[in-house]
Amino acid sequence: MSEPFKYTRRVQFAETDLAGIVHFSWMFRYMEEAEHALWRAAGLSVADPAESAGWPRVAATFDFKSPLRFEEEFEVAVRVDEVSARSLRFAFVIARGETVIGTGTLTAVRVVKDQSGALRSTPVPADTVARLRAAAGSQPHS
Amino acid sequence: MSEPFKYTRRVQFAETDLAGIVHFSWMFRYMEEAEHALWRAAGLSVADPAESAGWPRVAATFDFKSPLRFEEEFEVAVRVDEVSARSLRFAFVIARGETVIGTGTLTAVRVVKDQSGALRSTPVPADTVARLRAAAGSQPHS
Amino acid sequence: MSEPFKYTRRVQFAETDLAGIVHFSWMFRYMEEAEHALWRAAGLSVADPAESAGWPRVAATFDFKSPLRFEEEFEVAVRVDEVSARSLRFAFVIARGETVIGTGTLTAVRVVKDQSGALRSTPVPADTVARLRAAAGSQPHS
Amino acid sequence: MSEPFKYTRRVQFAETDLAGIVHFSWMFRYMEEAEHALWRAAGLSVADPAESAGWPRVAATFDFKSPLRFEEEFEVAVRVDEVSARSLRFAFVIARGETVIGTGTLTAVRVVKDQSGALRSTPVPADTVARLRAAAGSQPHS
Numbered sequence: 001m002s003e004p005f006k007y008t009r010r011v012q013f014a015e016t017d018l019a020g021i022v023h024f025s026w027m028f029r030y031m032e033e034a035e036h037a038l039w040r041a042a043g044l045s046v047a048d049p050a051e052s053a054g055w056p057r058v059a060a061t062f063d064f065k066s067p068l069r070f071e072e073e074f075e076v077a078v079r080v081d082e083v084s085a086r087s088l089r090f091a092f093v094i095a096r097g098e099t100v101i102g103t104g105t106l107t108a109v110r111v112v113k114d115q116s117g118a119l120r121s122t123p124v125p126a127d128t129v130a131r132l133r134a135a136a137g138s139q140p141h142s
Numbered sequence: 143m144s145e146p147f148k149y150t151r152r153v154q155f156a157e158t159d160l161a162g163i164v165h166f167s168w169m170f171r172y173m174e175e176a177e178h179a180l181w182r183a184a185g186l187s188v189a190d191p192a193e194s195a196g197w198p199r200v201a202a203t204f205d206f207k208s209p210l211r212f213e214e215e216f217e218v219a220v221r222v223d224e225v226s227a228r229s230l231r232f233a234f235v236i237a238r239g240e241t242v243i244g245t246g247t248l249t250a251v252r253v254v255k256d257q258s259g260a261l262r263s264t265p266v267p268a269d270t271v272a273r274l275r276a277a278a279g280s281q282p283h284s
Numbered sequence: 285m286s287e288p289f290k291y292t293r294r295v296q297f298a299e300t301d302l303a304g305i306v307h308f309s310w311m312f313r314y315m316e317e318a319e320h321a322l323w324r325a326a327g328l329s330v331a332d333p334a335e336s337a338g339w340p341r342v343a344a345t346f347d348f349k350s351p352l353r354f355e356e357e358f359e360v361a362v363r364v365d366e367v368s369a370r371s372l373r374f375a376f377v378i379a380r381g382e383t384v385i386g387t388g389t390l391t392a393v394r395v396v397k398d399q400s401g402a403l404r405s406t407p408v409p410a411d412t413v414a415r416l417r418a419a420a421g422s423q424p425h426s
Numbered sequence: 427m428s429e430p431f432k433y434t435r436r437v438q439f440a441e442t443d444l445a446g447i448v449h450f451s452w453m454f455r456y457m458e459e460a461e462h463a464l465w466r467a468a469g470l471s472v473a474d475p476a477e478s479a480g481w482p483r484v485a486a487t488f489d490f491k492s493p494l495r496f497e498e499e500f501e502v503a504v505r506v507d508e509v510s511a512r513s514l515r516f517a518f519v520i521a522r523g524e525t526v527i528g529t530g531t532l533t534a535v536r537v538v539k540d541q542s543g544a545l546r547s548t549p550v551p552a553d554t555v556a557r558l559r560a561a562a563g564s565q566p567h568s
Contacts, residue, residue: 062344069160154313302443
């Protein structure tokens with residue numbers, strides 16, 4: 001299996017809750033941030049203003065293993081996990097050093113706006129998949 | 143001075159931080175929620191899809207007096223505080239029963255998109271102001 | 285199967301994103317808000333200051349069917365879906381009128397702080413489950 | 427006047443709203459992120475677990491000049507603006523290249539928990555101020 005793309009982040013104060021740890025909903029935002037960084041590394045944007053296409057979510061999951069706390073640094077590893085005709089699934093591992101914080105997935109479907117303004121699902125371009133996959137492998141590994 | 147419009151809300155878990163109280167940035171969202179409820183009470187919407195006008199913020203302030211905690215109910219009182227040719231300032235008091243949580247302001251300027259797509263400030267319609275002011279006075283006071 | 289508990293909510297401006305719809309991460313917060321409202325309806329609190337117990341998430345899922353937009357009102361139906369020795373799973377349906385926005389689950393494990401301050405999973409009290417289940421059935425259905 | 431401390435950031439998708447720009451409330455979080463980065467650069471933490479002291483906000487302001495959009499990189503410059511016996515005011519300029527996005531302030535008061543658990547304001551340690559001021563000056567300026 002190819003190398004995942006790595007995105008590094010630090011926990012911010014507003015992301016914690018009264019239990020003293022990161023609120024669980026932030027794991028979904030952390031995954032999305034990593035995914036979008038992968039798009040940029042591939043020379044793409046998930047929300048290219050020049051395109052009428054978009055990538056709404058159709059599914060999101062996360063399994064929580066360990067808590068994250070204020071000011072901790074962590075890493076989000078992301079892979080293109082599964083490609084179907086009209087959707088992409090990304091798989092994620094969030095970790096703080098050797099400690100796995102949790103694992104999750106985001107599935108997005110490609111849509112375009114037709115002339116009436118309605119969204120219609122549409123095939124994922126092969127080139128998009130190739131570029132996303134290549135971006136992870138080309139990341140400098142320090 | 144006319145009656146303010148009242149908006150009631152409960153603190154949600156994700157709004158708290160590790161200090162055990164509502165994160166300060168939420169006061170700005172609570173103010174906005176109350177302002178938008180006032181627009182609805184006036185039969186308007188701050189983001190009317192049928193209009194090319196919008197109301198971006200030009201200033202926001204908040205003075206914090208007392209903390210809010212998880213599950214507490216509070217009230218946001220909002221008034222149309224100051225009207226200038228191209229902007230509206232709303233003034234807010236957030237309170238939990240007799241305890242003032244804080245006071246703040248939001249100032250919004252009216253903009254329209256011109257044909258090139260650029261935003262341009264534009265006069266505030268007199269009718270908008272009249273309706274916002276009337277909405278507060280007509281609120282049933284239980 | 286027993287009646288679900290219903291929680292009603294309106295989409296706020298800050299919950300939308302540049303695609304013009306509610307950002308997907310908010311579905312997880314909407315589910316949590318409904319779950320916590322169910323705890324309150326049961327005469328309980330998910331974060332009772334008098335108890336050293338807590339309910340961290342171990343899993344969260346959501347399947348997205350239709351978008352939600354600014355100012356739309358929607359309903360979150362929540363059920364106690366599965367009870368195991370040390371965890372509870374809640375199942376949710378988010379809908380706007382007849383339109384299903386999506387369905388999801390949140391699984392929480394019961395923990396207590398031991399004397400060293402470490403969190404340890406602990407059996408779910410039978411009374412807690414009974415009260416959560418009863419709360420849904422006793423909700424007035426208008 | 428001494429050099430400000432600089433914090434660099436990129437706009438994330440969840441920070442935008444249906445107007446296609448960053449929601450105004452995020453400017454307050456961006457300011458806080460920069461402030462907390464300054465504390466770390468000074469070898470301190472705004473929420474040191476070893477201390478019973480905290481820094482709740484007493485005032486926050488922001489004046490908005492230009493919008494920020496998805497994926498744009500920006501810089502938050504922060505200075506220790508005003509020091510009084512029991513509070514610190516930080517002043518901020520958020521900019522994208524030469525374009526000023528806006529300017530703001532955050533004022534925090536130093537509190538400690540007394541034996542009853544109540545919060546009491548307390549003098550700002552001179553050493554804290556000196557370290558925060560020194561941290562900005564010592565930042566490598568690329």
